Amino acid sequence: MDRSTRALLLLTQVCFGVFPVLGKVALQAFEPRAILVWRLFAASGVMLALALARHGRAALPAASDLGALLVLSVLGVMVNQLLFLEGLQRSTAVNAGLLMTVIPVATLAVAVLLGQERLTLRRQSGMLLSAAGVAWLFLHRGAEIGARTRTGDLMLTANAVSYSTYLVLAKPVLRRLPQLVVVAWVFVFAALIVPWFALDVAWAPAAADRRHWLALGGVLLFPTLLAYLLNTIVLARTRASTTAAYVLLQPFVSAVLALLWLGERPEAGVWVTGAAVVAGLWLVSQAPAPAAQT
Numbered sequence: 001m002d003r004s005t006r007a008l009l010l011l012t013q014v015c016f017g018v019f020p021v022l023g024k025v026a027l028q029a030f031e032p033r034a035i036l037v038w039r040l041f042a043a044s045g046v047m048l049a050l051a052l053a054r055h056g057r058a059a060l061p062a063a064s065d066l067g068a069l070l071v072l073s074v075l076g077v078m079v080n081q082l083l084f085l086e087g088l089q090r091s092t093a094v095n096a097g098l099l100m101t102v103i104p105v106a107t108l109a110v111a112v113l114l115g116q117e118r119l120t121l122r123r124q125s126g127m128l129l130s131a132a133g134v135a136w137l138f139l140h141r142g143a144e145i146g147a148r149t150r151t152g153d154l155m156l157t158a159n160a161v162s163y164s165t166y167l168v169l170a171k172p173v174l175r176r177l178p179q180l181v182v183v184a185w186v187f188v189f190a191a192l193i194v195p196w197f198a199l200d201v202a203w204a205p206a207a208a209d210r211r212h213w214l215a216l217g218g219v220l221l222f223p224t225l226l227a228y229l230l231n232t233i234v235l236a237r238t239r240a241s242t243t244a245a246y247v248l249l250q251p252f253v254s255a256v257l258a259l260l261w262l263g264e265r266p267e268a269g270v271w272v273t274g275a276a277v278v279a280g281l282w283l284v285s286q287a288p289a290p291a292a293q294t
Helices: 003-017 019-026 032-059 063-090 093-099 102-113 121-139 142-146 150-176 179-197 210-237 240-262 268-285
Strands: none
Touching: 003 019, 003 210, 003 240, 019 063, 019 093, 019 210, 019 240, 032 063, 032 179, 032 210, 063 093, 063 150, 063 179, 093 150, 093 240, 093 268, 102 121, 102 150, 102 240, 121 268, 150 179, 150 210, 150 240, 179 210, 210 240
């Protein structure tokens, strides 16, 4: 991997990592579906304009590609973002950042199942270690497992699996279509569908003050426009599991910002989970040894 790709991967995770904190502030006034609608309108408009400016008529995909783009939209935007926002509302910013580290493990599992990558003993061990770390987060809470954040944590985990599947399925599409075209139509499809399911919520609530609107603006800029655009670029350059492995940086960004801005103090179980997940992800992210020549 060259330096520019590595730098883009790092910047992508910082952009995604601010989402739990900015989203938590925005959720004080906005409903999750309202935030999603704002994200879809902003991203679809900007991305489609960029795709048309860069590729002209080639930004209009062939009919044969529409089905694949719709599937990517459902997995990578509609289900993924709605589950994240609904889960974030029911959990904490620290947990949201931490549970995003499920993405590398799930991405590798899907890639192996679909024959895109091969599973080694080292990677399998990393998957098991990370899975054990996430399980600890729930077991450590004991009697509270059915109380304050369990539903939100489960939604966040499902969101991670949905996004992992999107990363793997996007690889063959990105070999056929330009990066900007893919990310633009992923958001366009979502923008055409999701708002119809958010007509019962206020898109500009009266309770929203300057702080809430600034937080929403940050959500639109960093984990939406910049993060998806950068992620699409790096996904075209490297393996899906390698792209996903860099997600391990997100919990550190989220935890630091949650500490500084929200005053959240992660419980001891979170750090036990974090240690296990990061160690497992280090194993998962190692490149497999080349096959022996015969």
